[in-house]
Amino acid sequence: MAEFTDPLSECEREDFSKESYLHSFVDFAVERILFEQNKYMALDVESAIDADRFENVIGKKHEVFYRYGYKYTTFELAIMHYQGCIEKMEDWIAKNITPDEFEALDVATQYTNYLEDNYYDVIDCIKNEVVYLLFQNREFLMHFNIFMSDVLLGKSDRKNVPLWVKRAVKYRDRCKCVMCQKDLSGIMDIEEQYENQYDHIVPLEDGGLNDVSNMQLMCSKCNKEKGINIYTNNIYHFYYDN
Incomplete structure (x- = not known):
């Protein structure tokens, strides 16, 4: 893994690059x-x-x-x-x-x-x-981002989440809070609350990345309860209710 991590450890962190850190790892x-x-x-x-x-x-x-x-x-x-x-x-x-x-x-x-x-x-x-x-497997993404937070030096500043990231995460999480499964589709239509539903799986305070692989949907209540803890839920979501 040193062949992957050593070059990254010498680079500055990138914020929400479409060539995400997940892409780099898969490459x-x-x-x-x-x-x-x-x-x-x-x-x-x-x-x-x-x-x-x-x-x-x-x-x-x-x-x-x-x-x-x-x-x-x-x-x-x-x-x-x-x-x-x-x-x-x-x-x-x-x-x-x-x-x-x-x-x-x-x-x-x-x-x-x-x-x-x-x-x-x-x-x-x-x-x-x-x-x-x-990208469908949030449990893998959590462990991957914990690993990456140790590889990349420093911490990322809070940035506005780009629209393409919002769309990707919203589609993957089916517009539901990953903790309580609350349907967020109505709330997310309200522009002033739109940004608050996007949570860093590994918080920025813990060295988390501004990367599409580190984002998930979460309602305001669950987001507050999560605080600066590292958390996600479920490996896969069903596309229909049992």
């Missing part, structure tokens, strides 16, 4: 995981080209999936999932590699390079999905 985590996986990308392709020859390269045959009578690598399947069709490896080889070149050229590496051109877009799709899922 780091996803790229770190995929970096480990990418070491096996060529092996994945090689095992599809010549399963017997490369069966014991990493102790066992790497993942190759059969679908519609064709051996797809895991990376091909990822690209297909997010982007639709992809040129099959055997078709790409037939189009780009002559029979005489097949033995002399590193076909696996060349096809891997072809896949990577599409795979970077897939990585961005994966990051967006992870951010979306984690």
Whole structure:
């Protein structure tokens, strides 16, 4: 984690950046995981080209999936999932590699390079999905912001909450107080009380951030009771009442 935290500890805090601290963390985590996986990308392709020859390269045959009578690598399947069709490896080889070149050229590496051109877009799709899922989980956000309050030096000043942050939090929390579940939709229509319903999960006094990942909806009564304590409620909200 030092690779993630050390650069941040030397930077000034940012207030309500659309590239939130949650985005930064997901960028780091996803790229770190995929970096480990990418070491096996060529092996994945090689095992599809010549399963017997490369069966014991990493102790066992790497993942190759059969679908519609064709051996797809895991990376091909990822690209297909997010982007639709992809040129099959055997078709790409037939189009780009002559029979005489097949033995002399590193076909696996060349096809891997072809896949990577599409795979970077897939990585961005994966990051967006992870951010979306984690943003729904306020318990995770609480622990994440406690962690970030220790990483980032100093304290944040109180700022007006941008409209895009209000909309995101209001949508996620279904316009209800996270403590008592009071419907705030009517109250939030009153402009002078609108700002008071947005609470920092980790208070600014405790080093909390002005970040969309650190905001939640709370009625005035519950907000007063919470005070400067760190609190949130429920991992997920149902979208309908039981």
